[in-house]
Amino acid sequence: MSIITLNDRAVRSVSTFGSVSGGSMVFIKKLTASSSSTLSFVNGSSNVVLDSTYKEYMFTFNNMHPSADNSAFQVNFSVDGGSNYNVAKTTTYFFALHKEDGSNNNLAYSAGADLAQGTGVAQIAQNIGADNDQSMSGHLTLFNPSSTTFVKHFLAVTQMAELNENTVNVFSSGYGNTTSAINAVQFQMDSGNIDAGDICLYGIL
Numbered sequence: 001m002s003i004i005t006l007n008d009r010a011v012r013s014v015s016t017f018g019s020v021s022g023g024s025m026v027f028i029k030k031l032t033a034s035s036s037s038t039l040s041f042v043n044g045s046s047n048v049v050l051d052s053t054y055k056e057y058m059f060t061f062n063n064m065h066p067s068a069d070n071s072a073f074q075v076n077f078s079v080d081g082g083s084n085y086n087v088a089k090t091t092t093y094f095f096a097l098h099k100e101d102g103s104n105n106n107l108a109y110s111a112g113a114d115l116a117q118g119t120g121v122a123q124i125a126q127n128i129g130a131d132n133d134q135s136m137s138g139h140l141t142l143f144n145p146s147s148t149t150f151v152k153h154f155l156a157v158t159q160m161a162e163l164n165e166n167t168v169n170v171f172s173s174g175y176g177n178t179t180s181a182i183n184a185v186q187f188q189m190d191s192g193n194i195d196a197g198d199i200c201l202y203g204i205l
Helices: none
Strands: 002-006 011-014 024-030 038-042 055-067 071-078 090-101 105-109 122-128 138-145 152-161 164-177 183-190 194-204
Touching: 002 071, 024 038, 038 194, 055 071, 071 152, 090 122, 122 138, 122 152, 122 164, 183 194
Parallel strands: none
Antiparallel strands: 002 011, 024 194, 038 183, 055 138, 055 194, 071 122, 071 183, 090 105, 090 164, 138 152, 152 164
């Protein structure tokens, strides 16, 4: 019996299970926050790979807990090895919301959370609660950061326990408007520190 398998690079026909290896995620680096002002992944530093080795990179966020209530989780990019995080970006941001007691729900675009050729940080999540049991989790994918031809597309999906006892699913995306290679990525809260949580970097084959 012939089996058609689909992975991230091609469609192949095989006759037996296991005869074709699909795409995979290759673990690169884990950073764990402990009252950290920023968490930075810089190519060539501390075993970080963020170059042409992979055309797709994924960052996963596990229970990112802010030190300050009503915090926003943010990202920025660098083309000079982390000396400056100021890549111009155009982004979008929308969310779905539902309150614990069912009294509120919403699906909306947040114009105040987007950028139009802005060099500042891009919002990934907002209004994260700082109660002991509140946090934010999710992932961000960065596509072909080493390209010197195209802009650098990225997209993020996050889920948080908001300060007002809402569950909020955020969809944010955009592009770094540069044809220089992005070789460093930095995450931070807009106020206070990243009190706890970890970020893992993977290369996608």
